[in-house]
């Protein structure tokens with residue numbers, strides 16, 4: 007049978023299986039097992055646990071639980087609310103100041119956390135109730151946090167960048183640097199939209215300007231953000247000061263955050279500590295289970311020569327390189343609807359990268375484009391991890407409202423992709439300036 | 446991602462039979478083990494960084510140990526995360542269905558999940574047994590016996606299978622309000 | 635019939651070309667046999683290929699045999715310091731009774747060698763040049779292979795284990811001072827951008843790794859005599875080419891380093907002897923202790939002129 011036909015059937019079966027409500031990891035395993043059984047024979051099933059194990063047998067992947075611990079421990083202390091309060095006091099005169107401060111907090115938190123759901127949860131827990139209390143519509147509150155959280159994987163450090171680096175054997179340090187300017191660009195676009203939207207609505211901004219803070223109130227907040235800044239500095243020193251490799255840095259960050267939680271924020275109770283550990287374990291196990299299953303799934307696609315055939319098909323397209331880039335973006339966008347970022351990257355990046363580089367695109371620039379696509383996937387159903395997080399924080403906001411609120415931010419992301427296509431230097435300049443010409 | 450009513454009173458106070466609660470307690474126990482394995486991975490990595498950059502000594506075993514710890518935590522934590530309803534899925538369709546149909550779908554999905562976990566348990570045992578019988582080690586200087594790490598495969602999927610059987614029972618026989626929720630935040634404890 | 639061949643390298647790598655050559659020759663022989671190559675770890679991960687090969691889930695692989703040293707400790711002799719002096723010596727070793735012993739062990743795992751081949755490597759450092767054992771004192775180094783780690787630790791180096799993909803940034807930020815790996819990896823990871831001094835594999839080199847093309851024995855035995863013949867003929871041709879390319883690979887890497895302005899150091903015969911003496915008190919005893927007939931195997935390897 008033609009691998010492309012098999013690929014079509016696999017895609018259809020995967021969609022049906024995933025929509026049944028089965029967990030993503032088991033769904034991927036079931037589909038992989040079914041097709042291996044049919045096309046490679048029952049003998050191939052003996053390799054299932056080894057494939058699963060092999061996928062997780064990588065030091066760099068193991069930074070994922072550590073980044074999650076960072077987020078969970080910060081979210082459980084006053085560090086987050088303090089930072090948020092400080093930003094709010096300084097930004098009250100800006101239209102939509104609260105929105106802006108939430109987006110800023112997301113961007114700052116993203117600089118420490120490698121995970122979007124973690125960023126989303128940490129900022130959302132305080133941001134969403136606060137915004138709604140001050141008269142922001144539910145969809146704006148939820149949408150901005152859902153979108154702001156996605157910055158977690160674009161601004162370094164980033165779990166998906168690490169996964170991309172492993173899958174494509176590109177430099178992870180360089181990938182992190184490539185994400186910095188686009189991450190700031192996207193933050194600015196988000197903020198610009200938030201200001202414009204609030205100004206447009208008119209009424210909301212008058213609600214906000216009611217609260218004003220004295221300079222004294224503004225300055226007294228500054229010392230309270232120091233622990234937060236120290237952690238950021240500590241992580242950056244470990245990363246760029248010759249102390250730790252990028253994957254080891256996550257452990258430094260996790261350690262600093264746990265220490266800050268206990269020593270500075272006085273998290274002495276075993277119960278609070280356990281909640282941090284429990285939440286981290288839950289999210290880590292869920293993500294690593296999906297990663298292991300995605301490894302088995304991509305083995306199946308590779309063994310049946312599906313991915314290679316799709317790649318060859320895209321590669322053989324006699325089209326303009328920008329049309330090619332458009333097709334690839336469409337593919338990533340659709341894949342992102344159904345799969346979590348890590349799974350999409352593991353399955354498609356090694357296949358797409360040779361095509362991308364052959365067409366004259368920079369692999370680090372492409373990593374940024376891919377990451378923004380994955381960010382869109384995080385806030386679109388059916389598999390949108392950030393949507394699940396928002397739903398957990400504010401169960402009474404309906405999915406439709408969250409989607410409506412995040413739609414303009416999806417627009418910002420698409421605009422960012424267009425800007426990056428017009429000015430690729432935004433992604434490639436920093437890594438080259440810091441680390442020399444790309445590999 | 447759809448909205449189902451919050452667990453009803455009957456669901457919230459529902460207690461499954463003792464055997465099921467005991468099995469769930471085992472899952473929770475291994476969940477605690479998994480959590481501390483992840484914490485240990487953080488500590489070992491920091492230890493490695495310290496030994497290498499401050500003491501300037503060799504770091505032979507740490508990278509490997511961290512890998513084994515996190516793989517172990519992932520597998521041993523499967524059952525606990527299942528208990529917390531932490532394994533994400535696309536719950537669009539189940540949320541749209543009326544309760545009886547939702548119950549049927551939940552039973553089918555859980556049964557399929559059980560079949561998959563059983564497959565992984567079966568072949569995972571083979572993988573462990575081969576490494577144990579032939580005394581395979583890692584190829585590093587540390588020469589860590591691989592059966593210890595491979596044991597997490599049958600053990601983890603075995604525990605997961607056990608927790609799934611508990612859930613299958615609940616899906617089939619418990620009152621509607623106690624049906625498995627997809628969102629961990631709304632799990633019964 | 636189609637055989638699946640998996641390996642970990644990119645399509646530009648010499649090892650991929652060896653696989654491609656065998657595949658092309660077999661196809662040209664027109665014996666109804668196709669070899670489907672899966673490069674870049676797209677089927678199995680780099681270090682996870684031996685088990686599926688020995689179980690027949692994978693038909694062929696090009697594989698550094700020492701990766702399976704945890705399953706068959708005797709394989710550690712295929713990445714042992716001071717055992718191989720240069721590429722011609724490596725070729726003689728491949729044809730020696732020592733290699734027959736290794737192949738017998740492989741046969742026990744249902745694995746058969748098609749193409750023999752060794753690749754050489756060197757040292758790269760940011761703390762002076764590494765030629766003799768005294769040069770690694772206090773140097774943080776990432777070495778390829780446990781026998782090398784034992785020897786370097788014996789020379790006073792501090793060993794740091796990390797994934798090969800992290801070497802570049804570790805050298806850049808100073809987490810690592812030095813590294814030791816194959817010429818091909820020095821080139822493909824572009825380490826010349828980060829290293830101050832490079833000690834290539836020259837007339838005498840310390841680091842040789844056996845990386846043969848393997849096939850599942852049962853799979854091979856089930857082929858028709860014509861198919862077996864075509865595969866054997868193709869392999870013989872590829873083996874000669876592999877040896878030639880291995881020699882050239884060292885020169886290509888050295889040139890890339892020299893062009894990048896990296897200082898090139900040379901390992902003398904005295905340096906080599908000093909390393910070998912050190913290995914005799916570190917890696918060799920460790921090996922002999924671990925493998926039941928380790929001393930015999932080691933003597934067999936050392937006796938090859």
Ligand code: NA
Nearest residue numbers: 116119158163
């Ligand atoms: Na981040």
Ligand code: NA
Nearest residue numbers: 343383386389
């Ligand atoms: Na999505």
